[in-house]
Amino acid sequence: MLSSHVLDIKDLKTHFASRDVDIPAVDGVNFHVDAGEVLGIVGESGCGKSVTSLSVMGLVPSPPGKIVRGKILFNGEDLTKASERRMRKIRGNDIAMIFQEPMTSLNPVFKIGEQLIEGIRIHNKWPKKRAYERAVDMLKLVGLSRVEELMDSYPHQLSGGMRQRVMIAMAMTCDPKVLIADEPTTALDVTIQKQILNLMKRLNNELNTAIILITHDLGIVAEMCDRIAVMYAGKVVEEGSVLEIFQNAKHPYTKGLIQSVPDMRVKRDRLYSIPGNVPKPGSIKNGCPFAPRCEHAFTSCTEEMPELLMTENGQKVRCWLHQEE
Ligand SMILES: Nc1ncnc2c1ncn2[C@@H]1O[C@H](COP(=O)(O)OP(=O)(O)O)[C@@H](O)[C@H]1O
Ligand SMILES: [Mg+2]
Structure with a gap:
């Protein structure tokens, strides 16, 4: 049933x-x-x-x-x-999940861009360029700026709030039906808490x-x-x-x-x-x-x-x- x-x-x-x-x-x-x-x-x-x-x-x-x-x-x-x-x-x-501590889901030895692109390409057999563009879009969607620079950064170079946004971006790259936070x-x-929650609410409204x-x-x-x-x-x-x-x-x-x-x-x-x-x-x-x-x-x-x-x-x-x- x-x-x-x-x-x-x-x-x-x-x-x-x-x-x-x-x-x-x-x-x-x-x-x-x-x-x-x-x-x-x-x-x-x-x-x-x-x-x-x-x-x-x-x-x-x-x-x-x-x-x-x-x-x-x-x-x-x-x-x-x-x-x-x-x-x-x-x-x-x-179904995507985001955790309290983003460092548990971000790999410290890879750049943000590499991780996002890899995540996107595991699920879509897209060429690198298209995956890169999608990653950039997602980072903008979660309210991050200077995203090209960000793509080239390692997780430890980001603040906690930024890492949490990156993790949400990562969770949202696949357009999940369910997000567990x-x-x-x-x-x-x-x-920052308020901004992150507003962001989640917006994704909920816009993407259902x-x-x-x-x-x-x-x-x-x-x-x-x-x-x-x-x-x-x-x-x-x-x-x-x-x-x-x-x-x-x-x-x-x-x-x-x-x-x-x-x-x-x-x-x-x-x-x-x-x-x-x-x-x-x-x-x-x-x-x-x-x-x-x-x-x-x-x-x-x-x-x-x-x-x-x-x-x-x-x-x-x-x-x-x-x-x-
Ligand atoms: N890996 C584990 N081994 C044994 N017990 C665990 C493990 N993970 C969680 N538990 C136990 O399961 C119960 C529920 O934990 P948890 O779901 O983490 O609670 P909450 O998220 O509501 O704080 C707790 O009593 C915890 O000790
Ligand atoms: Mg818990």
């Missing part, structure tokens, strides 16, 4: 083997993204956001990592069943690229995203439109995250933070993994895992307070 979503993730489980236990880093995740849409994935560090995106890209370090269950449907094709050869093709042409601006200062934006910054989500999936301990605990989530979050974890956002209008002595820490994957055997940190927890919460259920307005929530709706 063909899915109408460009990317549709169903019951994804990605585990890491360590000695004799399995660490369920991603533990039954469901979400989808449509063409032209920006989906935000939020949650504290260690919730499984990066492992989810690496799973989509077929880049989970294996061993010890392994997708043990579920489907990753890209235009209906299940990527969990794709060969490495097919995945290389998908990664270059259809994992904390793309965390390492950058606020002004579906974007999955992973961030722990709810301010960015409010500005950039159409929909949000909130992850906790390897699971999606709430999902809905940005408007619904910010106005009417149902899961106590989501409420806690929203409460932790600094609000310029409200003067507080100290910023709220959710008490406690994200549990290690698999360490909570029974019930909701958020229960130990949740002020509303009652008996059911420590006994059985609630399901991700749809509420009357289309929002989804995994919480015993909302299992009746």
